Amino acid sequence: MTKQERATRTRDALIKSAAREFDQHGYTLAKLSAISAGAGVSPGALHFHFDNKAAIATAVESEATTALRRTARIVYRQGSNALQNLADTSHSLARLLREDIVVRAGFRLSCSRGSRTDLNLRQEWQSCVQQRLAEAADEGLLAAGHGGQQDVVRTVVASTVGLEALCRDNDEWLSPDTVTSLWRTLLPMLAAPGTLAGLEPAGSSTVPAPRAHAPVG
Amino acid sequence: MTKQERATRTRDALIKSAAREFDQHGYTLAKLSAISAGAGVSPGALHFHFDNKAAIATAVESEATTALRRTARIVYRQGSNALQNLADTSHSLARLLREDIVVRAGFRLSCSRGSRTDLNLRQEWQSCVQQRLAEAADEGLLAAGHGGQQDVVRTVVASTVGLEALCRDNDEWLSPDTVTSLWRTLLPMLAAPGTLAGLEPAGSSTVPAPRAHAPVG
Numbered sequence: 001m002t003k004q005e006r007a008t009r010t011r012d013a014l015i016k017s018a019a020r021e022f023d024q025h026g027y028t029l030a031k032l033s034a035i036s037a038g039a040g041v042s043p044g045a046l047h048f049h050f051d052n053k054a055a056i057a058t059a060v061e062s063e064a065t066t067a068l069r070r071t072a073r074i075v076y077r078q079g080s081n082a083l084q085n086l087a088d089t090s091h092s093l094a095r096l097l098r099e100d101i102v103v104r105a106g107f108r109l110s111c112s113r114g115s116r117t118d119l120n121l122r123q124e125w126q127s128c129v130q131q132r133l134a135e136a137a138d139e140g141l142l143a144a145g146h147g148g149q150q151d152v153v154r155t156v157v158a159s160t161v162g163l164e165a166l167c168r169d170n171d172e173w174l175s176p177d178t179v180t181s182l183w184r185t186l187l188p189m190l191a192a193p194g195t196l197a198g199l200e201p202a203g204s205s206t207v208p209a210p211r212a213h214a215p216v217g
Numbered sequence: 218m219t220k221q222e223r224a225t226r227t228r229d230a231l232i233k234s235a236a237r238e239f240d241q242h243g244y245t246l247a248k249l250s251a252i253s254a255g256a257g258v259s260p261g262a263l264h265f266h267f268d269n270k271a272a273i274a275t276a277v278e279s280e281a282t283t284a285l286r287r288t289a290r291i292v293y294r295q296g297s298n299a300l301q302n303l304a305d306t307s308h309s310l311a312r313l314l315r316e317d318i319v320v321r322a323g324f325r326l327s328c329s330r331g332s333r334t335d336l337n338l339r340q341e342w343q344s345c346v347q348q349r350l351a352e353a354a355d356e357g358l359l360a361a362g363h364g365g366q367q368d369v370v371r372t373v374v375a376s377t378v379g380l381e382a383l384c385r386d387n388d389e390w391l392s393p394d395t396v397t398s399l400w401r402t403l404l405p406m407l408a409a410p411g412t413l414a415g416l417e418p419a420g421s422s423t424v425p426a427p428r429a430h431a432p433v434g
Contacts, residue, residue, distance in 0.1 A: 029245060155402040158399060
């Protein structure tokens with residue numbers, strides 16, 4: 001293993017350990033000494049890679065952002081219709097948030113530190129919903145008769161953000177079963193009658209599993 | 218003013234000042250010195266009423282709980298049908314969260330400190346939704362054909378909790394307009410066809426304004 005490879009490996013271990021520490025104790029109470037110990041490195045090695053707690057939090061957010069955006073892009077390229085695509089994206093993102101500690105911690109940091117940085121992943125999700133529903137309207141997939149597209153965007157954003165908020169108390173709220181529940185309720189309301197039969201609330205089978213960060217040993 | 222009245226007034230001022238401090242800085246970073254200064258009393262007066270930060274946080278939570286439960290009870294007694302009642306309750310609670318700093322801070326403390334205390338107001342809201350929808354089913358108000366009552370409970374809980382979570386970045390998410398948006402989308406999905414015409418997404422006009430804590434001067 002080259003020096004460069006060792007450095008990359010240490011940095012990755014530090015990011016994963018920091019994610020665990022932020023997830024468990026929150027940003028304010030997280031301790032740098034616990035982060036370096038959790039990664040099996042000295043405090044000096046931590047400071048070689050990161051100046052301070054803010055720098056390592058930014059790295060966790062950045063990893064999470066990359067993973068979430070990559071997943072959304074992969075699902076988008078599957079080419080399902082826009083409504084199925086929205087359901088599929090929510091399933092894939094829920095799975096990432098459930099299974100990948102770096103993504104979960106980074107997502108929550110970006111929500112709580114939102115005012116201090118330019119990054120707010122919840123707002124990105126909101127734009128994603130808005131865009132997919134605009135596409136669905138263009139494709140003629142949306143039912144007429146509900147109160148207008150703004151209402152629908154708000155409802156989909158609120159209910160999916162709600163699953164993530166509720167998941168902080170109880171993991172079940174981001175389980176495939178619960179996400180499917182949501183779409184089983186929302187899709188009949190969103191979809192034009194002729195479209196509904198082709199939609200799968202549990203997600204298309206063609207959607208690949210997101211690549212999770214390997215657990216830290 | 219008697220000694221007793223003065224003590225009650227000081228205690229109330231401390232609770233309101235603490236709510237502002239918790240709302241702005243969160244539990245961990247909130248400072249007792251800022252709380253006593255904000256109430257216009259000495260640190261000694263604070264310690265006469267509250268042993269420590271946990272005690273004053275518990276008092277804020279307790280005030281919030283009383284206010285939220287009282288509002289839910291008042292709306293429940295209006296005797297609308299169960300679906301209208303659910304929409305009306307959400308409007309009244311949103312208004313309380315929006316306008317009353319003690320309620321907002323107490324609600325958030327109860328969510329974030331949930332594991333440390335027996336109180337979790339988000340879980341109480343979940344039970345309230347569950348109960349109203351069970352009543353709506355008994356009253357024959359619910360549409361057939363959506364994915365079963367558990368799906369509907371999850372969707373209503375997730376979307377309303379989502380509004381509260383989103384409101385932390387942007388107040389608009391708990392505005393009357395947004396809450397109405399949500400019900401304009403959800404009610405046509407929930408309600409049996411014959412019921413829908415009688416339902417008001419913006420809330421019944423008979424629902425009284427909740428009694429908010431007076432602002433601290």
